[in-house]
Amino acid sequence: MIIAIPFYSQFGVSVGFLVTLFLQLILIIIDQTLYLCRNVHDKLYFRLFQIIAVHIWFFFVLPEVIRTKFRDNVAAQFWYIFKCIYFGYSSIQIRLGYSKCIVGNFLMKCFNYVNQGLYQIYLCILFLRGLQTMIDWMFIDATLDLMNCIKLEDIYSSVYLIKCARWAKEKYSTESGVPWSKATKYCIDDSLLILSILLILFPLCILFMFISLFYQPNPLIEPIYEMTATDIDLVEYIDADYNNLCTSIYSSDIEARIGIMNFLNI
Numbered sequence: 587m588i589i590a591i592p593f594y595s596q597f598g599v600s601v602g603f604l605v606t607l608f609l610q611l612i613l614i615i616i617d618q619t620l621y622l623c624r625n626v627h628d629k630l631y632f633r634l635f636q637i638i639a640v641h642i643w644f645f646f647v648l649p650e651v652i653r654t655k656f657r658d659n660v661a662a663q664f665w666y667i668f669k670c671i672y673f674g675y676s677s678i679q680i681r682l683g684y685s686k687c688i689v690g691n692f693l694m695k696c697f698n699y700v701n702q703g704l705y706q707i708y709l710c711i712l713f714l715r716g717l718q719t720m721i722d723w724m725f726i727d728a729t730l731d732l733m734n735c736i737k738l739e740d741i742y743s744s745v746y747l748i749k750c751a752r753w754a755k756e757k758y759s760t761e762s763g764v765p766w767s768k769a770t771k772y773c774i775d776d777s778l779l780i781l782s783i784l785l786i787l788f789p790l791c792i793l794f795m796f797i798s799l800f801y802q803p804n805p806l807i808e809p810i811y812e813m814t815a816t817d818i819d820l821v822e823y824i825d826a827d828y829n830n831l832c833t834s835i836y837s838s839d840i841e842a843r844i845g846i847m848n849f850l851n852i
Contacts, residue, residue, distance in 0.1 A: 606648070606665070615721065622725040624684045633676055640669055694746045697753040705746065707785065715739065 613636060620629045644666050649655050656662055693705040709715060716736065723735045730738065760766075 605651075606643075609643075615717075618718075618721055619725055621684065622722065626680055626683060629676075630680050633673065633680065637673060640666075694742070697746075697750050699750075699754070702747070702750040705743075709743065710785070715743075 616632065617629075620632060644662055645656055648662060649659075652659070656666075691705070691708075693701045693708065695701075719736055719739050720732065723732050728735060
């Protein structure tokens with residue numbers, strides 16, 4: 587994370603935005619760990635700590651980092667609203683307790699186009715399924731090693747997609763050997779094409795939106811003094827000149843020292 591901050595900062599990405607994303611990822615991993623361990627009491631303490639930390643971060647730390655007040659930061663306001671909604675649903679889970687079945691993807695419970703589309707979007711997110719599989723394998727009793735658990739997840743994924751295809755074939759059955767009409771093909775193909783373009787551009791739009799809201803360029807300051815000089819007028823500044831300047835600044839002339847310090851503080 588420390589190595590990545592200077593790399594992204596040179597492209598105009600705010601340090602506060604990167605730190606917020608990194609902390610959010612850490613909180614998600616800790617929350618998933620508590621969920622798999624079915625530890626309600628620790629989740630209650632973790633949620634209280636998270637509520638206090640989020641308010642300190644959004645109202646005190648982040649405004650100092652990006653030099654923007656919370657009421658003027660639209661992205662931070664949306665993020666804060668989503669966090670409040672999440673805290674509300676999490677409190678219901680703490681009050682009612684965890685469900686008996688905590689393993690498995692909730693999108694694989696039903697077989698329809700909506701769940702299938704959302705599950706395929708989930709598969710397209712890089713490293714997300716691998717990260718979830720590693721966390722599940724780490725905190726749940728398992729007789730298989732990590733690589734076999736990843737292979738088993740791939741098998742479950744393939745079986746789920748095959749079941750969705752069979753459901754679609756049974757619900758919207760077509761006669762074998764009959765070609766599809768051009769209107770149907772164009773509607774399906776155009777819809778999938780537009781959806782693919784939106785999925786590609788959506789992360790970029792979100793990134794540029796956060797960059798424009800979090801990144802504050804330095805204001806232009808008018809120069810105090812301007813001058814022009816030719817090669818003849820340029821004089822080399824040597825160490826002796828620097829020493830004389832330091833002696834003049836820290837001399838016994840108090841009025842001169844105060845004048846120079848006032849000039850430096852302008």
